Amino acid sequence: MRKLWHLRELSTVAILLIEILFFGWYLWPDGNRPHPFLNLPNALLILKYSSIYGIAAVGAAIVIISGGIDLAPGAVIALAGVVCGGLFVEAGWPLGAAMAAGLLMGVASGVLTSVLIVAVQLPPFIASLGVMGIARGAAFIITEGRYFDLSALLVGGWRPMGIPADWVAPIVMILLAVVFQILMTRFQWGRSVFAIGGNETAALFSGIAVGPVKTSVYVLSGLLAAVAGVVLAVVQGQGKADLATGYELDIIASAVVGGASLSGGRGSVMGAVLGTLIFGVLRNALPQIPGATFYDRLIVGLVVIVIVVADQLLLRRSSTS
Amino acid sequence: MLEFRDLRKSFGAVKALRGVTFAVAAGDAHALVGENGAGKSTLLKILAGTLRPDEGTILWQNVPLHLNSPREGLERGIGMVYQEMLSFPNLTVTGNIFAGRELTRGGRLLEGEMRRRTRTLLDDLHLTISPDAEAESLSAAHRQLLQVARALAFDCQILVLDEPTTSLTDAEVDHLFAVLQKLRERGVTLLYVSHRMPEVFRLCERITVLRDGSYVGTYDAASSAPEDIVRAMVGRDLPPRAEAAEAVTRGPIVLDVRQLTRRPCFQDVSVQVHAGEIVGLFGLVGSGRSELLETIFGLYTPHSGEIRVGDRPVRPRSARDAARHGIALVPEERQRQGLFFNLSVRHNLLLSREAASGGTLVRPGQERADAEHLLREWRIKAASVDVPPDSLSGGNQQKVVLARWLATAPRVLLLDEPTKGVDVGAKFEIHEIVRRQAASGMGCLVVSSDLPELLSLAHRIVVMREGRIQGELTGDAATEEAVMHLATSELRDAS
Numbered sequence: 096m097r098k099l100w101h102l103r104e105l106s107t108v109a110i111l112l113i114e115i116l117f118f119g120w121y122l123w124p125d126g127n128r129p130h131p132f133l134n135l136p137n138a139l140l141i142l143k144y145s146s147i148y149g150i151a152a153v154g155a156a157i158v159i160i161s162g163g164i165d166l167a168p169g170a171v172i173a174l175a176g177v178v179c180g181g182l183f184v185e186a187g188w189p190l191g192a193a194m195a196a197g198l199l200m201g202v203a204s205g206v207l208t209s210v211l212i213v214a215v216q217l218p219p220f221i222a223s224l225g226v227m228g229i230a231r232g233a234a235f236i237i238t239e240g241r242y243f244d245l246s247a248l249l250v251g252g253w254r255p256m257g258i259p260a261d262w263v264a265p266i267v268m269i270l271l272a273v274v275f276q277i278l279m280t281r282f283q284w285g286r287s288v289f290a291i292g293g294n295e296t297a298a299l300f301s302g303i304a305v306g307p308v309k310t311s312v313y314v315l316s317g318l319l320a321a322v323a324g325v326v327l328a329v330v331q332g333q334g335k336a337d338l339a340t341g342y343e344l345d346i347i348a349s350a351v352v353g354g355a356s357l358s359g360g361r362g363s364v365m366g367a368v369l370g371t372l373i374f375g376v377l378r379n380a381l382p383q384i385p386g387a388t389f390y391d392r393l394i395v396g397l398v399v400i401v402i403v404v405a406d407q408l409l410l411r412r413s414s415t416s
Numbered sequence: 417m418l419e420f421r422d423l424r425k426s427f428g429a430v431k432a433l434r435g436v437t438f439a440v441a442a443g444d445a446h447a448l449v450g451e452n453g454a455g456k457s458t459l460l461k462i463l464a465g466t467l468r469p470d471e472g473t474i475l476w477q478n479v480p481l482h483l484n485s486p487r488e489g490l491e492r493g494i495g496m497v498y499q500e501m502l503s504f505p506n507l508t509v510t511g512n513i514f515a516g517r518e519l520t521r522g523g524r525l526l527e528g529e530m531r532r533r534t535r536t537l538l539d540d541l542h543l544t545i546s547p548d549a550e551a552e553s554l555s556a557a558h559r560q561l562l563q564v565a566r567a568l569a570f571d572c573q574i575l576v577l578d579e580p581t582t583s584l585t586d587a588e589v590d591h592l593f594a595v596l597q598k599l600r601e602r603g604v605t606l607l608y609v610s611h612r613m614p615e616v617f618r619l620c621e622r623i624t625v626l627r628d629g630s631y632v633g634t635y636d637a638a639s640s641a642p643e644d645i646v647r648a649m650v651g652r653d654l655p656p657r658a659e660a661a662e663a664v665t666r667g668p669i670v671l672d673v674r675q676l677t678r679r680p681c682f683q684d685v686s687v688q689v690h691a692g693e694i695v696g697l698f699g700l701v702g703s704g705r706s707e708l709l710e711t712i713f714g715l716y717t718p719h720s721g722e723i724r725v726g727d728r729p730v731r732p733r734s735a736r737d738a739a740r741h742g743i744a745l746v747p748e749e750r751q752r753q754g755l756f757f758n759l760s761v762r763h764n765l766l767l768s769r770e771a772a773s774g775g776t777l778v779r780p781g782q783e784r785a786d787a788e789h790l791l792r793e794w795r796i797k798a799a800s801v802d803v804p805p806d807s808l809s810g811g812n813q814q815k816v817v818l819a820r821w822l823a824t825a826p827r828v829l830l831l832d833e834p835t836k837g838v839d840v841g842a843k844f845e846i847h848e849i850v851r852r853q854a855a856s857g858m859g860c861l862v863v864s865s866d867l868p869e870l871l872s873l874a875h876r877i878v879v880m881r882e883g884r885i886q887g888e889l890t891g892d893a894a895t896e897e898a899v900m901h902l903a904t905s906e907l908r909d910a911s
Contacts, residue, residue, distance in 0.1 A: 282777055283770050283771070283774075283775055286763060286778060289759060289763075290759060290763075293756040294752075294757065294758075296753050297752070297754050298756075299715065299735060299753075300715070300745065300753045301771065301820070302734070302735040302739040302767075303735075304736050360757075
């Protein structure tokens with residue numbers, strides 16, 4: 096953590112570059128036709144879709160570094176989107192207020208998770224599994240099977256502060272990644288998160304406010320998932336209860352690919368965001384390869400294993416030398 | 417019987433063993449002593465087969481020995497009992513003894529047969545535990561003896577014990593020694609690795625000393641004194657034991673504990689510590705001494721009573737709170753309660769100060785300078801402030817935890833077993849640090865099971881037994897016998 100950019104993050108960047116070069120070569124078009132993968136609109140598309148994962152992965156990385164796990168993000172993304180969409184479309188709330196209400200749902204989920212973990216002392220896996228069910232269930236109860244189409248009301252090229260709508264999600268992701276990377280490496284709070292993940296008992300004995308820090312970590316994870324959900328709702332223009340199903344595992348996988356250790360105490364926010372880009376590129380490029388459509392989940396699974404095994408081999412070498 | 421021939425092993429630039437040669441004769445009780453870092457653990461790991469020597473061989477019954485696992489060792493008749501007690505807490509006693517080589521017929525477990533053999537084995541060791549008890553319900557001593565039983569179930573001819581008494585009380589040590597004595601009569605050879613001179617002299621007739629990875633010599637216990645062995649271990653004369661109670665300039669009371677009660681651990685405990693004073697707190701395991709320190713430190717809420725720092729009453733609700741009131745605790749188990757192995761030494765050193773000060777931003781340059789200053793000030797041997805603490809020796813790890821708390825500039829320093837598992841040299845350095853802090857006006861309250869240590873360090877000794885203060889001894893009255901008598905005798909005013 097001496098430098099803001101760690102060796103581990105550089106290796107994630109390297110993997111991402113190799114991946115982009117590979118698909119650039121493999122999908123090189125015949126003749127003078129435009130490249131189907133290496134072009135600016137496609138890059139923006141990858142960024143846009145990855146940023147929903149990326150925003151939530153910031154929170155997931157912090158939870159994992161603290162030695163915990165959060166399974167709720169996927170459900171919280173849907174709940175926040177649904178609440179924001181419902182209030183905007185059906186209750187006629189102004190967009191800002193509807194977005195704030197969506198974010199509040201994330202905070203509420205995070206508070207519930209943290210109470211279950213810090214006060215009731217449930218294992219994080221169980222606590223967040225329960226909250227995942229509650230959040231997803233609440234989204235279904237609110238929508239009763241409907242879906243809120245925000246795009247109809249956001250016509251005329253919605254441009255918050257003059258930014259094109261397509262750029263909103265990537266910009267939010269990059270901002271959050273930078274802010275939390277700095278918080279984790281340069282602030283007392285981030286140091287405490289690493290310490291708790293490394294040895295919770297020692298953290299208690301060292302005068303670290305273990306309870307409050309853990310609470311903040313889960314509330315943050317809920318809030319960041321809600322940010323992703325609200326952004327998804329406004330950018331894609333829809334609020335649906337079954338959105339983002341299964342995202343939690345992709346998000347955890349991104350954090351791990353980005354260097355986070357599930358046993359806690361190790362990892363980085365920037366790495367997790369880069370991890371989501373690695374998967375974003377895969378999800379974008381694989382369907383463009385003829386016949387690969389049915390293989391993409393399998394390939395994603397293999398990539399997770401290969402990257403983590405390579406990481407462990409690297410780690411083992413550097414710790415024995 | 418067991419012979420080590422010119423064993424050499426290096427880890428990078430560090431020479432852990434520089435050619436060690438010695439032999440253990442059949443039927444002997446042979447002690448292996450040395451400071452931390454002397455090479456004892458490396459030697460044992462090579463014997464167990466978890467490390468390979470760079471050079472040299474081990475001969476077992478005159479045949480070169482190359483073990484690949486502790487399991488293979490057991491099959492060849494070499495049993496090992498480890499310091500860290502590798503038992504399976506979730507399995508029964510029987511399950512532990514037969515773990516990995518269960519008796520089966522056609523793949524089916526022979527539960528009855530295993531239980532019967534376990535009972536015979538336990539009876540043999542005079543252990544009154546049930547073969548069906550779960551290992552986690554056993555005391556530390558019984559778990560240690562369980563490992564001895566496991567080794568015996570394999571009919572071992574030599575039993576290697578690595579600091580088996582670290583977490584045992586005196587009575588438990590007595591029991592372990594009785595069992596070991598019995599094994600010796602049966603012709604089992606012992607290789608006993610320890611720091612503790614009294615134990616070594618009680619059990620062993622030959623003592624081999626290692627220092628800095630080299631073989632110093634093998635001594636006959638009958639014809640040498642503990643001081644000779646310690647001198648051989650340290651390679652120099654030890655400073656004379658500081659005279660307690662001499663030239664104490666007692667300042668005002670800095671820590672005043674009044675009738676503190678936290679059931680069921682301790683009741684009605686009152687202790688005063690003056691500025692500049694080192695108060696020793698002695699008691700057997702279970703006397704409530706660690707719990708008392710942890711309560712003063714805010715990790716538990718007392719049921720009643722009062723804690724004052726200086727002349728202000730305080731009610732610390734957490735360790736952070738306590739630190740803000742000027743109370744620091746160096747905990748008993750540095751591995752579990754003290755150190756962060758995922759963080760560098762620098763972060764380990766400064767965490768508490770940063771947490772207590774409530775600062776938000778970390779300034780790396782300042783932090784590095786502060787950490788380097790702490791390393792120099794407390795003479796902590798680390799390659800740099802950026803290495804993780806597992807690259808440090810036990811003594812230096814302990815100094816890191818101590819330095820972390822001294823960096824918060826506390827008024828009251830609570831120390832729980834400050835020299836547990838550290839070598840003799842580091843022990844004296846830690847004592848020096850504590851004396852220096854006291855001399856500069858800090859009040860120190862030290863818990864230790866090491867009575868000679870407490871007698872040399874403390875100005876005054878408070879004895880606890882079963883959660884109550886049993887008495888206080890100062891000056892010439894504070895002898896080992898007097899303290900032990902207080903710690904073990906019935907309450908005088910009870911009836």
